Amino acid sequence: MNAVSSSEVEIITGNTARYIKQKWVNALGSVDPTAFDLRANPPELYVSFYMSAEIESMKFFVTSFNGISSKFRNPIDSGAMARFDIKQCLEEVNDEEPAVIGFVEKNLPHCGMIYLVSDLTRILEAKATLAFLAKSNLMNVSEIMGHV
Amino acid sequence: MSDSTRTTYSSVSIYSGNSFNDNVYFESECRYLMGLALGAHDPFLADFSTWAEFADRVDCSFAGGNAGEGSVSTQFINSVPDNYKNTCSVFLEAINNYRHEFEGISNARKISSKSAKNFLYLIPILNRYHPQISVDADTGYLSVTLSGSGANLLSALVTDKGDVHFSLVESGKRIFKLSGVAKVKDSYDYNKVRKIFELL
Numbered sequence: 001m002n003a004v005s006s007s008e009v010e011i012i013t014g015n016t017a018r019y020i021k022q023k024w025v026n027a028l029g030s031v032d033p034t035a036f037d038l039r040a041n042p043p044e045l046y047v048s049f050y051m052s053a054e055i056e057s058m059k060f061f062v063t064s065f066n067g068i069s070s071k072f073r074n075p076i077d078s079g080a081m082a083r084f085d086i087k088q089c090l091e092e093v094n095d096e097e098p099a100v101i102g103f104v105e106k107n108l109p110h111c112g113m114i115y116l117v118s119d120l121t122r123i124l125e126a127k128a129t130l131a132f133l134a135k136s137n138l139m140n141v142s143e144i145m146g147h148v
Numbered sequence: 149m150s151d152s153t154r155t156t157y158s159s160v161s162i163y164s165g166n167s168f169n170d171n172v173y174f175e176s177e178c179r180y181l182m183g184l185a186l187g188a189h190d191p192f193l194a195d196f197s198t199w200a201e202f203a204d205r206v207d208c209s210f211a212g213g214n215a216g217e218g219s220v221s222t223q224f225i226n227s228v229p230d231n232y233k234n235t236c237s238v239f240l241e242a243i244n245n246y247r248h249e250f251e252g253i254s255n256a257r258k259i260s261s262k263s264a265k266n267f268l269y270l271i272p273i274l275n276r277y278h279p280q281i282s283v284d285a286d287t288g289y290l291s292v293t294l295s296g297s298g299a300n301l302l303s304a305l306v307t308d309k310g311d312v313h314f315s316l317v318e319s320g321k322r323i324f325k326l327s328g329v330a331k332v333k334d335s336y337d338y339n340k341v342r343k344i345f346e347l348l
Contacts, residue, residue, distance in 0.1 A: 030295035033303045037285035043280055092323050112260060120305060123286070123329040125315040128293075128303040132317040134298060 011111055013087050016049040017064035020134065022078040031082065031134040033127035038115070040118040046104070046112025049084070055137075057083075058147055065144045067109060077143050082134035089133065093126045100126045191294035192272070198341040199232070199272045203335070210266040235275045239267070242290070254287075262308035263289040269338035270306070273345055294348055302348045310335070314344045 024035040038044040050067045054060040061081050069076045086103050093101050100122050106112040115123055149202045168282040176263035206224065243259060249258035251323040267281075276283075280293040284305055300318030307313070328340055 015158055026278075026295065028206045028295050030280070030282050032293050033301075034282040034284055034291060039285050040253070040312055086199075117249065120287070120307070121313045121315070121327050121329050124291075124303055124305050125317075125325060127317040128301060128317045128327075129325065131293070131303070132299065132301055132323065135301075139168075 004011050009105040011086055011105060011116050012090060014051055014053070015060060016051050016084050016103070016111060017068070018047070018049050018084070018134070019068050019080050020080045020082050020138065021109040025080055025138070029135055029138060031131040031138065033124070034133070035082075035134070036113070036127040045097055046106065046114045048106075048112050049103070049113060051109040051111050056129075058144075061139045061143070061144045065141065066148065070115065071110075076141055078140050078146070081141065081144060083137040083139075084130070086135060089107075089130065090134065093129050175337050182319060192342070194204055196272050197336070199229075200269060200336055202228070203265075203268045203271070206265070206268055207267065208261045232271055232275055235271050235279065238279060238288075239271065242281040242283055246285075257288040260288040260290075260308045263287075263306050266290075266308070266310050266332070266335065266338070267292075267306045268334050270341060273338075273342045277345065277348075294345065296348045300348060302345065304341075304344060312341050312344065314347075314348070316347045 010120065013048050015080045018035070020031055020035050024032040026032070036103070038047060050064045052067070052145050054063050060083060064083075065081055068081075090099075090101070090103070098117060100115065100117050102114050102116055104112050104114060115126070149182045156260050224239060225233065225236055243264065255348060270292070274292060274294075277294045280295075281333065281334040282293070283289070284291045287305070287307075289305050289307050291303060293301055293303045295301050296318070298319065300316065304314040305311055310332040310336075314330065314331060315325065318324050326347060330344060332338055333343065
């Protein structure tokens, strides 16, 4: 497992976005917790997020969408973007010791969420909590593209 | 449930080319008889024991070993009872999607065949819901998420050892969470895991 090392800059406030693939969203708008897995392409050490200082909701999603889609080989035309308040994520997920997640700078505005423990139940709970938070701050890519 | 109405299953494999292990036959018969006795009081247990007898015979080992290799056998889906076909299709789709996503990536986490096998015993329970089934890319274990009528959700992860880690998250005055692990040492006891899903 990772830890926030002295060489990494920890982020504790701000708003950040994650691209949620279509297969991770069901018809009711619920997000699959596997959206917060460490993928293996190549083996990831963190879950990618994109920071934005935009306050207004649509501006936030458009800025984040543009930033994230510029990193993709193929255009993003499906799925959704989820908005997270980092302070809220840390408070709701890290509600016991030791902390389960942390956010660190990864060449801003790109940032990474790292897992700090290896306990399966706690990681599952963290992912479920993030999926729960995502549901209330989710916008479909099709809707965002209408404002790009 | 009379013996004349009993459904019998033939050998099946999730993946083409895998062999079927008949050594579980005696154990399956015991499960069936146990289910018959218990089913008099709880129809779910009768259904579960019939399903467990079938699941005992399913080979979940994955040909090739690496993600992205092998192909799903239609034999499996053709063998399951009609009322479980939809849920089993979701189960197979999750496996196929994962294998497709990581096709050709040699360092991808392999799907745990033991987890897949253990997960299979949950089908009669999940059949009551609309499950989102996935392969957890961190571990290769099968996971399922159920969404409730409100903003609540329940997620469960089945390990190769048989444990079921679960987490319920729902809105209260703050976010309410209930998490834990069910330790299942015999596959027949997966019928008790329904208590977890009833939390939703």
